[in-house]
Amino acid sequence: MTERFDLLLTGGTVVTVDDARRIIDDGAVGIADGRIEAVGTAAELAGVRAARIVDCTGKAVLPGLVDCHTHLYQGLARSLGEGMPLWSWLSQFMWPYAAEMTLEDARAAALLGAVEAVRAGTTCIVDHHYAPSDFESTLEVAGAIESVGLRGVVARALAGPPSDVARSHGLAGKLFAHTIDEEIAITRRCIAARPPGSRVAIWPAPHNVVYTDQELIRRAVALARETGTGWHAHCASAVRDPAVYTAAYGMRPVEWLHGEGLLGAGATLAHGIHLDDREVELVGATGTAIAHCPVSNQYGGDGVLRLRDLRAAGAVVGLGSDGPAYNHRQDLFECMKQAVLVQRMHALDPCASDSEEALDLATREGARLVGIDAGVLAPGKLADVAVVGLGHAHLTPHHHIPAALTYSARGADVELTIVGGRVVFEQGRCTMVDEAAVLADAQARAEALVRRAGISR
Numbered sequence: 001m002t003e004r005f006d007l008l009l010t011g012g013t014v015v016t017v018d019d020a021r022r023i024i025d026d027g028a029v030g031i032a033d034g035r036i037e038a039v040g041t042a043a044e045l046a047g048v049r050a051a052r053i054v055d056c057t058g059k060a061v062l063p064g065l066v067d068c069h070t071h072l073y074q075g076l077a078r079s080l081g082e083g084m085p086l087w088s089w090l091s092q093f094m095w096p097y098a099a100e101m102t103l104e105d106a107r108a109a110a111l112l113g114a115v116e117a118v119r120a121g122t123t124c125i126v127d128h129h130y131a132p133s134d135f136e137s138t139l140e141v142a143g144a145i146e147s148v149g150l151r152g153v154v155a156r157a158l159a160g161p162p163s164d165v166a167r168s169h170g171l172a173g174k175l176f177a178h179t180i181d182e183e184i185a186i187t188r189r190c191i192a193a194r195p196p197g198s199r200v201a202i203w204p205a206p207h208n209v210v211y212t213d214q215e216l217i218r219r220a221v222a223l224a225r226e227t228g229t230g231w232h233a234h235c236a237s238a239v240r241d242p243a244v245y246t247a248a249y250g251m252r253p254v255e256w257l258h259g260e261g262l263l264g265a266g267a268t269l270a271h272g273i274h275l276d277d278r279e280v281e282l283v284g285a286t287g288t289a290i291a292h293c294p295v296s297n298q299y300g301g302d303g304v305l306r307l308r309d310l311r312a313a314g315a316v317v318g319l320g321s322d323g324p325a326y327n328h329r330q331d332l333f334e335c336m337k338q339a340v341l342v343q344r345m346h347a348l349d350p351c352a353s354d355s356e357e358a359l360d361l362a363t364r365e366g367a368r369l370v371g372i373d374a375g376v377l378a379p380g381k382l383a384d385v386a387v388v389g390l391g392h393a394h395l396t397p398h399h400h401i402p403a404a405l406t407y408s409a410r411g412a413d414v415e416l417t418i419v420g421g422r423v424v425f426e427q428g429r430c431t432m433v434d435e436a437a438v439l440a441d442a443q444a445r446a447e448a449l450v451r452r453a454g455i456s457r
């Protein structure tokens, strides 16, 4: 008799985040060939044969979390660069650090970040990768992320020639190493090596709508459309961004994107905080996606996303941790909690957002942003799953499970992470890499890199 499931998770509280937002007490999830095959009560699936059965009693079983915006290369600078406005942070700290990174440093940082992610129940990431962004390093980073078991995207940053805005804000330098043609050619080769459908695919990702050359952005989006990928860029994250952009170009950044026909399916903008009413309407009407990074936004004092307005207008909003040097932790549970709290504080309204919304953003909406068939526990979906232990003081009791997961749980409570049906983290250890070696290498490389870059704090 053949086994129907490769893996059966049984006995847990199954938080499906499906269209009916079903929560199944004493539930079960059956997985076969990398996909979810059945979701039901433990009793309903009890008679089905499985190659492996995991008892999830006392645990929550939820869709793997999707981190829609990070920069893993920043991991070797964690805990440095505090207390600077964003533009100064970039010009005086992050870009000098990034300019010193080697391929080996980038690989070490990617492995470190991927380990941290799977330990916290993240199953998919969008890594906006800056440094170094040559062909070999970009593919090396994608390979490193995949080697830990994650799926996702390396959004290869395109710097191109420095725009007047970049130059006038002190950003010109080593990272602007390529012409527009060269940037497009390198990205095209990367996409050919890891096309859409790859476990870790490559997208074009201009650094920032505000300071990246406009022609480079047009060409990057054209490349994305030609090759069937998404595209990614920072947009309107710093409070001054709209004014800086308007002074240079006579219009706001999202107005320009819309005028050029660049918004819509495949467009994923990181932050999108400082949008006026018209820009919110344009983002929503075109179904453009926003990667919302609430912890990062608070760390930088950057501002509060117009979450309710954007979602009401039709925007897709997922959650991002943002780089480890601008958040300091790759923990989407923390992001879920902060996504709610920052809305409430800003609106002075306890109803401004809630835990159900946070869970949606971290799972099904994130999967929509990335364009993967995941984020929901339902038959046919990719088997990306996180199992959270509930038997802790800070999770006792857990009357309402979305609230318990959003406000009480933390990444460290994750006990099992599954990506595409494969267990990548369990019993306190990553299954596909030697974690101790990853941490030791990252520590040694971080010390040498920070010394080379001349950064002291």
Ligand SMILES: [Zn+2]
Pocket (backbone or CB within 6 Å): 069, 070, 071, 128, 234, 270, 322, 323
């Ligand atoms: Zn970012």
